[in-house]
Amino acid sequence: MTDLRIRAATPEDLATVLAFWKVAAEGTSISDDRDGVELLVAHDPEALILAEDDGELVGTVIAGFDGWRCHLYRLAVHPGRRRRGIGSALLAAAEERFVRLGGRRSDAMVLRRNETGQHAWRAAGYELQEQWRRWAKPLTD
Template structure:
């Protein structure tokens, strides 16, 4: 495993390091760029939503476990490339599920990019299955309906 591993919730002091970590270790696909103020708003709204693992004072894994009082959503599961295959992703997922279960979650939903083979393998090994009858629909918050049709 990893020596000196500390698992905790992210705070405002972690935002810059989180953004750097996600840029290096995250699957970024077609997602909008991360911004410090957006991460800060999440921490303000739900201080325990971003779980991170550190070793030797560096972030080595993260997961966001969002809860809106009804649905549990998991995303931004990322592990430092040099530490993959050591069970960190599984440990992060277990911590996130424990938190969400404690809040009342009865089902977990994970957002995983279709071409993320490594991530897909982890989610499948943890008992998740791909839901074929749903598609994710997105719209930028500042976009009008007219702009979306173009």
């Protein structure tokens, strides 16, 4: 990586993000379409965080906060760029956003079959909460 840039997505990024998820994200969701992502960015312009390397999209995370809980979705790094700190940089940006907003714990939902994702969340310090099948981490002591 020569020039990793972390920034919020804009409406102009959405087609690129949707194409990126087809390559880098595990599974799809009913909201993984233009209308769903447009609604996300319109509702919370800072929630969809992008990582770019020399102008190329290499990672994403959705850092949603509902005023009570912090939720992480679509942490995705391009398969050819994994294990280079991109996911960690995205999570750090998401967690900083949550703390700034007053969040105290973040949760991530991960498909059971996504073994790479399960490993990544564990490595990032999140603990599996079996009763809800989610990964969680306190943001403050």
